[in-house]
Amino acid sequence: xxxxxxxxxxxxxxxxxxxxxxxxxxxxxxxxxxxxxxxxxxxxxxxxxxxxxxxxxxxxxxxxxxxxxxxxxxxxxxxxx
Numbered sequence: 001x002x003x004x005x006x007x008x009x010x011x012x013x014x015x016x017x018x019x020x021x022x023x024x025x026x027x028x029x030x031x032x033x034x035x036x037x038x039x040x041x042x043x044x045x046x047x048x049x050x051x052x053x054x055x056x057x058x059x060x061x062x063x064x065x066x067x068x069x070x071x072x073x074x075x076x077x078x079x080x081x
């Protein structure tokens with residue numbers, strides 16, 4: 001789990017985040033306080049405060065950390081299964 005605030009500030013943080021996504025080192029984002037995770041294109045995730053946002057390598061890591069799937073994202077990711 002990677003905390004968004006730990007990536008730094010400003011453009012450097014955005015650049016580092018983009019690199020991690022491009023390298024597939026993070027695939028999901030979560031809300032630390034609500035303990036939910038979802039995809040990067042989720043409407044709820046885009047509205048999240050930076051200090052509450054965390055990133056996960058996989059769905060397994062998110063679940064093992066005690067997070068549950070976002071209700072908005074669940075429809076997209078689990079319907080295909």
